[in-house]
Amino acid sequence: MITFIIRRLLVSVLLLLLVSLITFAIFFLIPRLAGQTSYSLAAQYVGRNPIPSQIRAIEIKLGLNEPIWVQYGRFVKGIVFGYTYSSGPSRTYCPPPCLGYSWRSQQPVWPQLTSNIPVTLSLAAGAAVIWLVSGVAIGVVSALKRGTIFDRLSMGTALMGVSLPIFFTGQIALLLFSFKWQIFNVQYVGITQNPLLWAKALVLPWITLAFLYSALYARLTRSGMLETMNEDYIRTARAKGLPERTVIIKHGLRAALTPILTIFGLDLGLLVGGAVLTEYTFSLHGLGLFTIQAIGNSDLPEIMGVVLLAAFFIVIANLIVDVLYAVVDPRVRH
């Protein structure tokens, strides 16, 4: 088992390196191949009507005039060993994993990213609990009560949940519960500062996000359960005289949950990397909102940082799923 985990970890590191290389190439190399010069790139990071010396100064400060491989080498070196930046009168050390220096805010990227992680984690974890519990429960009941009004209603609602975009359901939730009835004012407060306010601020985003995912999970669970409950071994279990509850939970649900677990791992990994639309709609300062801002500002180091962090979370989530798989099914280890 340990060998399996080590092997997976090494592959994960290689994968992250590859992601960094591809991301760097997309944002730094391709524009150059398309004819963009380091001077015109630098011109984006100065104010209106810059004089040429102003642009040159920024070109040199950001190292844009250096070869691409030197820039990439510096980036990777920063991740491993940290980097020292000049902030004018003094020099600032950015400890590893230093993911670069923002060209807009002129601050290291890593502390900005880490300050956003608690918000995204809070959002993703709370929503995940809601959607997993509600989605699976609704899916199971729907499968067992196939064709009934409950099944039709729940699957209809699930279809709505999958179809309606978050910026729509989120706006409705905000308009009704925050602005019209003023029950939830979404002003995020850290969990350590005030757990009650933290939860109150996140109720609407959790439910909005969970509405989408629980709908998806309900449909997946339902179809999985329907398929499983028709298997021969279920018939055998019933024939053995096992109680129906044991048949459903131990034999039916357990088998149906395996693909759900895989998808859950991936979904959670993606969300921790930034629930972009939810964070944008509810003005939550998480990694998703940070990503939008980085893209809007064309702040390449920030974009690089957030892509790598998101990739890291996805890789870790996959790793956990793989390990869980290995626990459930020993054949996977080989």
Place this chain on the structure above:
Amino acid sequence: MIRSKITGLAALGATAALTLAACGGSGGSSGSNSSSTSTSYGQGLTSIINPSNTPSSGTLTFDLSNTPDSTDYQNTYYAFMWNFVRLYSMQLLTYKSCPGACGEQLVPQLATGPGVPSNNDTVWTYHIKPNVKFENGHTVTSADVKYGVERTFAKSVLPNGPSYYQVLLKDNKYPGPYTDRAKNVMGLTSVTTPNATTIQFHLSQPFADFDYVVAIPQSTPVEPAWDTGKYGGANFQLHPESTGPYEFQSYTLNKQITLVKNPNWNASTDTEAKQLVNKIVVNLNVNANTVDNNLMSNYADIDMAGTGVQTAARSKILTQPSLKGLADDPISGFLRFAYINTKVIPNVHCREAIEYAANKTSIQDAWGGPVVGGDIASTVIPPTVIGYQKFDLFNALSQPGGDIAAAKQQLKLCGKPSGFTTGLAYRTDRPQEVAAAQALQASLQQVGIKANLQGYLSGKYYTDFAGAPAYVHAHDLGISQGGWGPDWPDGYGFLDELSNGNTIVPAGNTNISEINDKSINSLFATAAGQNNTAARTAIWPQIDKKIMGMAAILPEVYQKVLLYRNPNVTNVYFDRPFGMYNYAVLGLK
């Protein structure tokens, strides 16, 4: 000044928000709207709403849908930041705090009076008030103002602000105070400080508008000792040294700014700002639709961007009298227009054909209509800018649907009676600009001018595409959509970067029409040496008429914005120089 942009994602929520607008009812149960006021629509344009000097123990809350370029007054070029920094800084001169045209007057703030020019207007002298204090209690001296100016030269560390001092002062090679600090702190020789209360600026050539330059936040004093260590250089933005009514308590980058009262600020030395609340909080990166709803639900007091409410809130405000009475729709001082490139379309008659054929009404509709899009423009200088003179060379006002007959006549004179083909550049991530470009394309088509739409992302529009003359020529971009707001509200501030021949640069060019006309350049030179304000003001409409005579700019609309004022806020009025409410004087009921 750069007007704040609404990000593309704002549009994403617009559809949902529009659909929901009707669900919003009468504005909800918020205290703000239920406490109906007697103010009327547009009242904030000419008078102060809720005038008060009574301090409040409350917190004034600003919401902002994006982030500042910097909170460092020497490193910002955003219009709303030039307004906001007055809460924690003082400049040599500033704009008088009063509504209407009165607000365009420059008045002394840190200085005792306006600049005194000498030596053929190349030396400008200011005297500083003796008892102005920094937040740490130290007295402000002329050397601190000089150091603030020196910081603006450190472009590798503070790249965002304007470059007026580099362009105007004699020693423009000065590297800024951060390299070789022992030598360069106080090393800017073209700014001298004969004593602790006198400062002199030595210009390389006369510049009569220099008082406006020292009213820009870049002339804020800074102690060299503050600009080191934790808050030095690029980190100065985390806690800019205050001379204004408030000081920084905290700044969490991209999230929130908190200001508290500056105990060392003295109202008697700073009559243009007020200290009326205990705390000011700025929430950053708030969804643009949420900002509007927060304002109307009393969760926030001011929309800091000052660019007006979004579509959903707009329809709600304009259809509900109780809300409409709390709104203003000023001409912001910003012009929406199209550059007509004089190199790509060298024949003036071809350019005039474009001017005549453009359907100004459909273009106005594209920008949002007459109420919130803007008034149809016929001049380059907007009505709220000093030097505006109304004229209508191409019948934009008399025939807003386009003068097709005149356009065809011009095409004949141009030698292309059946029309011609050219490129039309615009920014794809600005929905209204896209619509305006399409409207212009459709109207030009009527006379046979085929304008091929070429869309670009706004981030690189000026650096790589429309603002790069080589690219413009190579891709036959005869027309480019644009917008402009002045750095200061007179003709120079508005026209120079658009039409002075010496402003044409290979990248980041804002004179996209490539106007390099001897008579225009000469008028700018004359104005720069003209100390008589009336005589100088008379030059701006002359330049305006020459630009229009060249048909190098197609004015579209004088932009209007719909601003909503929370009725709980005091001393609210539209401030012309900034194109939004005056943030320096606000209080709470």
